[in-house]
Amino acid sequence: MPVVARPKFGANAEAQIAAAYNNVGHRYSKYADGSIRDLFLFEGRHAYGDSKTWGTIRNKLLALHAKDPKRLRVLDLGCGPGTWLRRVVAYAHRIGFAEITANGVDIADGQLNQARALSHRLAVLDGVRINFSHGDLRRELAADEHDICLCLYGVLNHIPENELSLVMNRIASRSRGYFLATVRTIGSTPTVYVDDVCSAVRFYQDNRNDRLDVEFSDGRRTSFQSHLFSRDEFKRLAAASFTIEDIRGLDLFHGRFANDPRWNPPEHQTTSRVSQELSQLEERYCRDPGFIDRAAHLLLVARHKGMSQP
Numbered sequence: 001m002p003v004v005a006r007p008k009f010g011a012n013a014e015a016q017i018a019a020a021y022n023n024v025g026h027r028y029s030k031y032a033d034g035s036i037r038d039l040f041l042f043e044g045r046h047a048y049g050d051s052k053t054w055g056t057i058r059n060k061l062l063a064l065h066a067k068d069p070k071r072l073r074v075l076d077l078g079c080g081p082g083t084w085l086r087r088v089v090a091y092a093h094r095i096g097f098a099e100i101t102a103n104g105v106d107i108a109d110g111q112l113n114q115a116r117a118l119s120h121r122l123a124v125l126d127g128v129r130i131n132f133s134h135g136d137l138r139r140e141l142a143a144d145e146h147d148i149c150l151c152l153y154g155v156l157n158h159i160p161e162n163e164l165s166l167v168m169n170r171i172a173s174r175s176r177g178y179f180l181a182t183v184r185t186i187g188s189t190p191t192v193y194v195d196d197v198c199s200a201v202r203f204y205q206d207n208r209n210d211r212l213d214v215e216f217s218d219g220r221r222t223s224f225q226s227h228l229f230s231r232d233e234f235k236r237l238a239a240a241s242f243t244i245e246d247i248r249g250l251d252l253f254h255g256r257f258a259n260d261p262r263w264n265p266p267e268h269q270t271t272s273r274v275s276q277e278l279s280q281l282e283e284r285y286c287r288d289p290g291f292i293d294r295a296a297h298l299l300l301v302a303r304h305k306g307m308s309q310p
């Protein structure tokens with residue numbers, strides 16, 4: 001397929017990624033986050049993975065609250081429209097943290113503007129300070145330390161492979177607590193990251209050069225960095241900067257059983273019985289070496305090397 005010019009790395013690479021996310025505007029959060037009516041209603045295509053990710057974050061918030069309910073400092077790297085940071089702030093406020101400082105960082109200003117607009121109601125809550133700012137993981141990050149740091153859904157896939165160790169080190173230097181990250185795997189089903197894969201008429205993931213080229217149905221074309229991870233690679237990277245508590249696959253089966261509107265008739269839906277059985281299979285195989293790289297994402301649960309055993 002004919003594509004846009006392909007500079008490999010460098011400053012231009014960030015501009016391409018930022019433009020790709022800015023161009024889709026609120027369609028990103030609609031496709032990725034489902035319902036905006038209720039932050040904790042996980043529905044649609046990503047419901048299974050998102051609810052597992054949220055369960056993990058929630059458990060860490062409860063552990064931090066049990067230790068010190070006075071304050072929580074949270075950093076969301078590559079926060080996009082801020083959905084995960086808003087979930088954290090809303091829940092942390094509900095369980096009674098007295099002071100909550102939440103910082104979201106991203107390179108896509110359009111996504112940051114949405115995050116700010118969607119956070120007004122949380123920003124006025126007692127003890128809450130929520131801030132979204134432009135920042136690049138490949139450059140400097142603000143110097144504050146955080147109790148929990150998130151880097152979710154595709155952010156690290158956009159970092160050039162030869163910079164990943166440096167980026168992980170930089171993240172470790174900003175968090176004195178937990179680090180929770182997800183990445184897209186080498187065996188996952190296709191994604192075009194910025195929008196539903198069904199909105200693309202063509203795409204090509206060049207795994208030799210770590211680039212994804214996409215042509216959307218409205219004629220737009222984009223091309224940006226996309227590095228897919230194996231569990232072993234991700235584990236090695238994380239272990240150099242953090243103490244790893246767990247790495248599991250997220251969504252081995254639900255996504256593969258989901259309807260594809262380009263092919264399946266809408267009435268052919270997965271029944272709730274099948275869905276329940278898929279959840280059991282997910283639990284059984286999510287750490288199995290033969291299956292884990294086939295998950296949609298890997299979920300890393302890690303903590304700062306200097307943090308004592310919880």
Ligand SMILES: C[S@@+](CC[C@H](N)C(=O)[O-])C[C@H]1O[C@@H](n2cnc3c(N)ncnc32)[C@H](O)[C@@H]1O
Pocket residue numbers: 014017018021032077078079080081082083084105106107108111135136137138151152153154155158159193194
């Ligand atoms: C797939 S979105 C995920 C957004 C959010 N974490 C979520 O789960 O909804 C990936 C985000 O990473 C951001 N991103 C990519 N490279 C980045 C970098 N070098 N520094 C900061 N943000 C980056 C993009 O702009 C985009 O908002």
